[in-house]
Amino acid sequence: xxxxxxxxxxxxxxxxxxxxxxxxxxxxxxxxxxxxxxxxxxxxxxxxxxxxxxxxxxxxx
Numbered sequence: 324x325x326x327x328x329x330x331x332x333x334x335x336x337x338x339x340x341x342x343x344x345x346x347x348x349x350x351x352x353x354x355x356x357x358x359x360x361x362x363x364x365x366x367x368x369x370x371x372x373x374x375x376x377x378x379x380x381x382x383x384x
Contacts, residue, residue, distance in 0.1 A: 340376045340379060
């Protein structure tokens with residue numbers, strides 16, 4: 324039963340990080356015509372989510 328909850332926690336973390344990455348990527352695409360400073364901040368946020376995603380994958384193995 325404990326293993327099931329750990330797998331569920333991993334799946335939820337995985338989905339949250341993936342959704343955060345997709346959200347920041349969509350925001351980056353919508354801001355393409357806007358302020359370049361804001362565009363750089365959102366791009367760095369999407370890179371941070373991508374790093375978290377790979378970190379979670381490494382921890383899973």
